[in-house]
Amino acid sequence: MVSQVSELMSTVVDNDYCIGCGICASFKNSPISMRIDENGKYIPYIKPEELNELSDPVIDVCPFSENNNVEDVIGQEVFGQQLDITYDKYSGYHLQAFAGYVLEEPYRKKGSSGGMGNWIAAKLLENNLVDGIIHVKPTEDPLFKYDVSNDVNELLKGSKSKYYPIELSEVLNFVRNNKGRYAIIGIPCYIKGVRLLEKQDNILNERVKYHIGLVCGHLKSEMFAKSIGWQLDVKPQSLKAIDFRKKLPDRPANHYGVEVMGDVEGKESKVSSPTRDLYTTNWGYGFFKYNACEFCDDILAETADITVGDAWLPEYSQDSLGTNVIVVRNSELKSLLEQYNGESIHLEKISSDKVYDSQAGGFRHRRDGLSYRLYLKDKENKWRPKKRVEPNNNLSRKRKLTYEHRSKLSMESFRGYRYAIEQGEFKYFIQYMEPFIKEYKKVIKPSLPKRAASKILREIRRIIK
Numbered sequence: 092m093v094s095q096v097s098e099l100m101s102t103v104v105d106n107d108y109c110i111g112c113g114i115c116a117s118f119k120n121s122p123i124s125m126r127i128d129e130n131g132k133y134i135p136y137i138k139p140e141e142l143n144e145l146s147d148p149v150i151d152v153c154p155f156s157e158n159n160n161v162e163d164v165i166g167q168e169v170f171g172q173q174l175d176i177t178y179d180k181y182s183g184y185h186l187q188a189f190a191g192y193v194l195e196e197p198y199r200k201k202g203s204s205g206g207m208g209n210w211i212a213a214k215l216l217e218n219n220l221v222d223g224i225i226h227v228k229p230t231e232d233p234l235f236k237y238d239v240s241n242d243v244n245e246l247l248k249g250s251k252s253k254y255y256p257i258e259l260s261e262v263l264n265f266v267r268n269n270k271g272r273y274a275i276i277g278i279p280c281y282i283k284g285v286r287l288l289e290k291q292d293n294i295l296n297e298r299v300k301y302h303i304g305l306v307c308g309h310l311k312s313e314m315f316a317k318s319i320g321w322q323l324d325v326k327p328q329s330l331k332a333i334d335f336r337k338k339l340p341d342r343p344a345n346h347y348g349v350e351v352m353g354d355v356e357g358k359e360s361k362v363s364s365p366t367r368d369l370y371t372t373n374w375g376y377g378f379f380k381y382n383a384c385e386f387c388d389d390i391l392a393e394t395a396d397i398t399v400g401d402a403w404l405p406e407y408s409q410d411s412l413g414t415n416v417i418v419v420r421n422s423e424l425k426s427l428l429e430q431y432n433g434e435s436i437h438l439e440k441i442s443s444d445k446v447y448d449s450q451a452g453g454f455r456h457r458r459d460g461l462s463y464r465l466y467l468k469d470k471e472n473k474w475r476p477k478k479r480v481e482p483n484n485n486l487s488r489k490r491k492l493t494y495e496h497r498s499k500l501s502m503e504s505f506r507g508y509r510y511a512i513e514q515g516e517f518k519y520f521i522q523y524m525e526p527f528i529k530e531y532k533k534v535i536k537p538s539l540p541k542r543a544a545s546k547i548l549r550e551i552r553r554i555i556k
């Protein structure tokens with residue numbers, strides 16, 4: 092009999108679909124531990140002496156395995172019984188969507204976006220609905236880790252998005268060993284994994300009361316943070332801290348910056364830059380992206396009680412302080428938002444179509460693009476995770492090439508970074524990646540008639556002005 096652990100390794104892990112969440116290592120006495128690999132990603136490894144045939148049902152809890160329920164099924168089970176629930180294939184089951192931000196200081200100023208993520212968590216603590224928030228905070232090595240905050244001061248130390256590998260096994264063991272009521276914050280696949288684990292683990296099921304999801308484009312390996320530091324003259328081994336979402340006054344919210352701390356020529360320094368001026372921060376190129384993210388169709392954390400993201404919509408992006416998009420699925424949390432609206436927070440109801448629009452690029456890549464990636468895997472007879480999206484080859488040649496080149500950019504970025512490390516200078520990363528970027532740009536370049544039409548339109552606009 093093949094144990095579930097061996098099966099997990101030979102399917103999800105060996106085929107590079109592991110997101111490094113550490114859910115499989117979160118069982119009591121799991122034979123699995125998490126470690127960072129040569130690409131700066133968490134991966135599971137087995138302590139061979141602890142492997143036995145009757146090991147834990149790790150396949151049932153892995154968000155990328157074949158066996159478990161897809162997000163729709165989990166969503167239906169958890170939220171489907173509420174009277175006023177509606178379903179949308181992008182937002183999942185939901186009660187209402189909003190755009191908004193926090194008025195109460197200092198959440199918006201300290202947050203990535205409108206500050207709603209930590210504000211919701213703070214209100215759960217202040218209203219005695221939970222005793223602790225499981226979320227990601229800065230540490231030394233690695234730079235970020237999941238931890239528990241029991242008060243608002245502690246919670247605020249973990250403000251802002253971490254585009255960085257993190258894993259859950261250590262913190263979930265803490266929860267198992269420490270009685271209390273908890274809320275967890277996480278990206279979609281992590282929340283899905285926690286939901287699956289709760290089905291197997293009564294203690295966690297009992298203790299984790301709320302699940303706060305973050306909208307997710309994709310997760311980055313450690314190389315993303317290190318590459319940013321390197322471009323700002325902080326060598327990879329000297330990077331001490333990073334703020335991935337530094338708000339830049341007088342600029343639109345989506346023109347944010349980054350700030351790193353570390354040794355620059357022997358002096359402890361803080362250096363910042365608009366992300367647009369850096370080489371590795373174009374999210375469309377997908378440098379240092381986990382392959383698992385290419386095979387995920389849940390952007391809005393559909394299994395979370397509430398999801399917060401950025402309202403990337405022209406009517407909100409102009410405000411440099413940031414505005415959230417919020418999708419609520421749990422009636423208690425909806426009441427909490429309504430109770431504070433106009434006082435601590437500002438909310439406007441929006442349709443699920445608007446929510447889609449705020450993440451339209453991500454949805455195209457993770458639904459249409461995914462259908463083509465699944466088609467390619469099936470054509471080669473290769474193992475791949477079970478998805479809601481069907482395999483599809485019926486896309487334009489240009490879209491197919493775009494998706495193929497994007498996957499190549501991600502894959503090659505890991506090689507390029509390792510090459511630059513060998514050579515000892517960041518410029519070698521650029522040298523390695525440039526041919527791939529050139530090819531990609533050729534593919535996505537608008538056709539001649541399209542370019543001519545845009546030129547005519549620009550001319551007409553100029554004349555009318």
Ligand SMILES: Cc1cc2nc3c(=O)[nH]c(=O)nc-3n(C[C@H](O)[C@H](O)[C@H](O)COP(=O)(O)OP(=O)(O)OC[C@H]3O[C@@H](n4cnc5c(N)ncnc54)[C@H](O)[C@@H]3O)c2cc1C
Pocket residue numbers: 198201202203204205206207208209210212226227228249250251252253254255257276277278305306307308309310311399400401402403415450453
């Ligand atoms: C990997 C990643 C990709 C994302 N992609 C998108 C996207 O494509 N589109 C979009 O609209 N939004 C995306 N987001 C969400 C966005 O960056 C903000 O986190 C979100 O808008 C909440 O902002 P806020 O001001 O409300 O958060 P804050 O008030 O700053 O609160 C954020 C909370 O989330 C916790 N947290 C931060 N990073 C992580 C993490 N990696 N895992 C678990 N908890 C964490 C923090 O500890 C904090 O408690 C992404 C986030 C991450 C982590």
